Amino acid sequence: MNLPNGVTGFYRAEGSEPPSLNGKQFKQLCFDFVSRIRGRVxxxxPPQYPANFYCAQVExxxxxxxxxxxxxxxxxxxxxxVELGDIKFIDVPALHALFDSFYQVTGTAVLNTSVDQSSLLKLELNSAELEQIAYWKPETIGQIIFNHWD
Structure with a gap:
C-alpha cells in the first residue's frame, strides 16, 4: 500500500501541509449507513490531539x-x-460495501501488514513522518495511518 506524504499528520513547516477531509460528510454518511443496517450512532x-483520525462509535x-x-x-x-496507541482493526463487510464508494476502505489484511525499513523507503512519507516513525516504532501499516502520536 502506498502511503502519501502527510498521512500521519506530520510535516515540515517549510513543506506543504497535507489536505484535510470533510468531517461533515463523514458524519452524514455514518448516520445514513449505520441506520440502513439497523444500527445506531x-x-x-473529530480528530482530537494527538489522534490523526475521525472516530465514530456505533452499535x-x-x-x-x-x-x-x-x-x-x-x-x-x-x-x-480504540485505545491510546492500541487499535484493534476488524472487517465489517456490511459497512465496507456502503462506505466503499466514498472512501478507500482498508481491511485488516492491509492494516496488519508489518512495517520494515525497506518498505518505508518505498513510501511517499516526508522527513518529519520518518522521524516520528523512528521514534514511535509502529509495527504495522495501520499504526502509521491511524495514530495517536504527539
Missing part, C-alpha cells in the same frame, strides 16, 4: 464498532476497540 468525534446488532477515517486522506477502517 453513539458518538462521532450494530448489540456490537460496539468504531469507524475511523484518516484526517488527511480518504482511508477508512473499522475497529473493535
Amino acid at each position: 453513539i458518538s462521532i468525534s 450494530i446488532s448489540k456490537e460496539l464498532i468504531y469507524i475511523l477515517l484518516n484526517e488527511h486522506y480518504p482511508y477508512l477502517t473499522f475497529a473493535s476497540s
Whole structure:
C-alpha cells in the first residue's frame, strides 16, 4: 500500500501541509449507513490531539464498532476497540460495501501488514513522518495511518 506524504499528520513547516477531509460528510454518511443496517450512532468525534483520525462509535446488532477515517486522506477502517496507541482493526463487510464508494476502505489484511525499513523507503512519507516513525516504532501499516502520536 502506498502511503502519501502527510498521512500521519506530520510535516515540515517549510513543506506543504497535507489536505484535510470533510468531517461533515463523514458524519452524514455514518448516520445514513449505520441506520440502513439497523444500527445506531453513539458518538462521532473529530480528530482530537494527538489522534490523526475521525472516530465514530456505533452499535450494530448489540456490537460496539468504531469507524475511523484518516484526517488527511480518504482511508477508512473499522475497529473493535480504540485505545491510546492500541487499535484493534476488524472487517465489517456490511459497512465496507456502503462506505466503499466514498472512501478507500482498508481491511485488516492491509492494516496488519508489518512495517520494515525497506518498505518505508518505498513510501511517499516526508522527513518529519520518518522521524516520528523512528521514534514511535509502529509495527504495522495501520499504526502509521491511524495514530495517536504527539
